[in-house]
Amino acid sequence: MQRLKVILKALWIGGTMTVPGVSGGTMAVVTGIYEDLIHAVNGFRKKPKEYFMFLFTFLLAAGSGFILFSRFVTWLLEQEGTGSIVRLFFCGVVVGGIPLLVKESGVTKVKWHDILLMLVGALIIIGLTYVPQGLFIMNSGIEYILLQILGGILIAIALILPGISVSHMLYILGMYEFVIKQVYGFHFLSLVPLVIGVVVGIFATADILEKIMKKYLRECYMVIIGFVAASLITLIPEQISNWFLGAILFVVGFLGMYIISKKS
Secondary structure (H helix, E strand, O other): OHHHHHHHHHHHHHHHOOOOOOOHHHHHHHHOOHHHHHHHHHHHOOOHHHHHHHHHHHHHHHHHHHHHHHHHHHHHHHOOOOHHHHHHHHHHHHHHHHHHHHHHHOOOOOOHHHHHHHHHHHHHHHHHHOOOOOHHHOOOOHHHHHHHHHHHHHHHHHHHOOOOOHHHHHHHOOOHHHHHHHHHOOOHHHHHHHHHHHHHHHHHHHHHHHHHHHHOHHHHHHHHHHHHHHOHHHHOOOOOOOHHHHHHHHHHHHHHHHHHHHHO
């Protein structure tokens, strides 16, 4: 029964992670498995046998959920009539998650250094927008392997920190549609360097990030809020096929994420 619960929660988390703006960390908090995951990742290095089956079960189920839902999301994005309005839905999801981040930060009164830290987070995103499109998805050479490993490490950080969406990070890095297509097309070999980077990033940074979050909780959340808010730049479509429907989906995305966040 316990393993079935882990599988069901992981399927849900994996499926929702295909949506840019939906944080895997937030979904893990909502389903009540976040602390177990962090504990298992940190404990695996010392007692691998004790935590292997839990992590293996979770990763296998989350990966299955991601694969099952990825094709549908990609199809919507590729259609001329739905691509732009689906992006507005994603924008609503991102905005809807910000109140949770503010609450988790413990901030009741914004101070000048909070604004400064939010600007730091925003500048990180602005800097990433200047990364040449397609840089991380070259298909040959040692540069491709190294860049995908680097991209995997960045994604691992997004995976660990609550409030930052893995799919959104892929979107910012210009890798989202490429990765989704490789996943639902079962072209997994091309993603091996990326997966290596994610695994290395998780085990290299999980313990450090956990300690930083505990010691500098407010400061970390201020940076994350700036990061998330500024990342809307990468999601807003240049042209919108249907403003009315787009506005409705924005509100649906906002309310959906806001309600889920409240329940967490």
